[in-house]
Amino acid sequence: MKISLNYSWRYVPNYEQSFLNAFPSSALKVDIPHPNYEIPFNYFDEDSYQFISSYEKVFDVNETLLNKTVFLTFHGVMVKAKVYLNKAYLGEYVSLYLPFSIDVSGIVKEKNNRLVVIVDAKEDQNIPPFGGAMDFLTFGGIYREVELEIRPLVYLENVFVNSFINGEIKIKPVVKGDLSFPYEIAHKLLYKGEVIKEFAINEIQIDNPHLWDIDTPHLYDLITTLKTISGLDQVMTTFGIRKAEFKSDGFYLNNKKLKLVGLNRHQSYPYVNYAMPKGGQVDDANILKYQLGLNVVRTSHYPQSVHFLSRCDEIGLLVINEVPGWQHISTNPLWRDYHHEFIERMIKRDFNHPSLIAHGIRINESNDDHDLYLKGQEIAKSIDPYRQTLGVRNFKDSELLEDVYSYNDFSCDNLNHGLDHPKTIKVKHKPILVSEYLGHMFPTKAYDQQTRRLEHALRHARVINDNYMYETLCGAIGWCFVDYQTHRDFGSGDHLCYHGVMDIYRNPKYASYIYASQSEHQDVLELLSNFMPGDYDEAILGKTYVATNADYLELYRNDTFIKTFYPNRELYPSLKHPPIVIDDYIGASFSEAKFNEKDASKIKEALNYVSLNGLNKLPFKHKFRIGLLMLKHKMKYDDLVNLWNKYVSIWGSKLTVFSIKSYKNNKLVKSKMYGPSTEANLIVQANKLKLFNNETYDVSRVYLKLVDEYENICTYKSEVLEVKVDGLIDVLGPKTLPFHAGQLSLYVRSLKGAGHGTLTLKVGEHLSTIKFEVY
DSSP states (O other): OEEEOOSSEEEESSOOGGGGTOOOTTOEEEOSSOOSSOOOSSSOOGGGGOSEEEEEEEEOOOSOOTTEEEEEEESOEESEEEEEETTEEEEEEEOTTSOEEEEOTTTOOSSOEEEEEEEEOSOOTTSTTOSSOOSSOOOOEEOSOEEEEEEESEEEEEEEEEEOTTSEEEEEEEEEEOTTSOOEEEEEEEETTEEEEEESSSEEEOSSOOBBOSSSBOOEEEEEEEEETTEEEEEEEEEOBOOEEEETTEEEETTEEOOEEEEEOOOOBTTTBTOOOHHHHHHHHHIIIIISOOSEEEOTTSOOOHHHHHHHHHHTOEEEEEOSOOSOOOOOHHHHHHHHHHHHHHHHHHTTOTTEEEEEOSOTTOOOOHHHHHHHHHHHHHHOTTSEEEEEESSSSOOOOSSEEEEEEOOOOBTTBOOOOGGGSOOOSSOEEEEEEBGGGSOOOTTSOHHHHHHHHHHHHHHHHHHHHSTTOOEEEEBOSBOEEOOTTSTTSSSEEOOOSBOTTSOBOHHHHHHHTTSSSSOOEEESSOSOGGGSGGGOOOOEEEEEOSSEEEEEETTEEEEEEOBOTTTOTTOSSOOEEEOOSSGGGOOOTTSOHHHHHHHHHHHHHHHHHOGGGOOHHHHHHHHHHHHHTTOOHHHHHHHHHHHTOOTTSSOOOEEEEEEETTEEEEEEEEOOOOOOEEEEEESOSEEOOSSSOOEEEEEEEEEOTTSOBOTTOOOEEEEEEEESEEEESOSEEEOBTTEEEEEEEEOSSSEEEEEEEEETTEEEEEEEEEO
């Protein structure tokens, strides 16, 4: 039986020995997950959260504890915790990104228990990932859930399930406690809630298994019952039947080749840092799978929430896990022991997740260390012999002790190059995976100049194209999912790394649309421009790129048809849906009776060339042709200017509105309009309106964007959001905050109880209200 201990804690952002007897009246009431300090959006001191803080929880059990084993489990405390229960000191524990459990049998009572946790959030040089420079932060607090678990004297510590696509299932129950008691083990196998088999052995065969894959992530439940004279213990294990294998010619899922396309994920969020409950973790997995259309995510550079992994199981998003670390390897024996301990703890925790296809057991981007990594490989294989291992390098041709050669390819320094050929890796006959690319090579803010945001997107397109082009490459995983807060040595001087294809609020940048357009989860039509020449050097609009999964699109100017455009397979031959390039703003709209077809074609060609490249770059051949035509038709220079204003320029002309219509199978699926903005409107969307208080509070992400009259984001609009809450909700973070690049997201949390909550959002003259149901 599990009892959640996540509501109604008291918190003090410091520690005094007197707290072990009683907390001061000034202690704050908090719920878990909880950050020890809310970090500002940017321009902060990373030392601000590195302090010792104190937490207190008073609780009743209301269950008989006689002849029971009771465990107190913390799923995530950063970095270390000293734990006291009913004045008994239970020890100091290193958690970081992994859970720890304490046997509190005989200490816990049925009534009036007092739990005190002293959290030390300071970086400790004796523990990975600390000891060197590090491009991420380890935010403090009890940032994952806490629970009490009541078990019999003999209990199931774990149940490991290995399954095979031929229907063979091997089960390894781990029984702990007083093993002098005789015991019996029985299993029930369920699919979609129905029992399909009952058995008392640990190895069975089932017929016609439902395989887990990215499109149909079938899950089974195994209920394992341990029976002894001390009572019954029961564990339910969710797993999937699948075969995941990295080979020298690519990655295979259930014996079918699959190109891995994904992004790296940091688990941090604005203001609350790591302290995000299940609702936010589920939302991130949904964004990666359904909004961005990815099939894999790497949990850089540490094990992440089990809620995130479980959602990946449910929706068919592949995961590569990773042990904590970033470049630095210590010679300190204690540090090295912790590294090996973390490998063991990580693999045991996440063993049964079918989404997990590989264990990352090497310190990210570290140098070779034969003894350290050989032992790590041995530990991994002793626990999980069927799942492959990998280690991430930022240089080529290092020693390979793992099963998969993974490395970071940052060779994309322009739009003509994406990834190096896998043949440049000297390792032979081994699977090769690009574990990171781009990222710091071209950091891009959501509000950067138009041309930089476009190039950021096109660089990602080039890399994805090369990922598909190199057939033997298992896949490539980009750096990274969202922007993140970091140490002072990194980022843009404001402690933020703008490496994401989305901003820290999970709002899209242009690059995100490149990924989204490669899938079929939704119809994508996103212009990587605003059609405003003033955003470009010399006011030259140039070529316009469209991220879309449509077959073709039509361009209109003030309802006049211009031209049909198709995916650019010349630039991106290997993409499923290459960007469409608009390189003609005149097309069929040119209609002048005084020109014959041949002369009209020459004038159109010259005018369009200038629209793409500028007047100063007009080649002599065009100048010569235009000169002859002006003589032939007795045209003055003003006549030529009038043609330019009529068919190309929007300066000084009447309102010019462009329309784009996209088609699939010759059917219109989406359309958008673009023109000069004269107003800004507020659009608000919540990813869910029902919040459920279960083990802890729930959250909903509320996405706000300021759009013009054509519903395009007002990227350069600066406004302040004022938030008011009423009823059983609150917001995580401040209640007054600025928009970034015309967008913003905030997380609404439930308060304990059942009823309603109202969120009121004020942006200038705009007012929006959202009502939530709390259960």
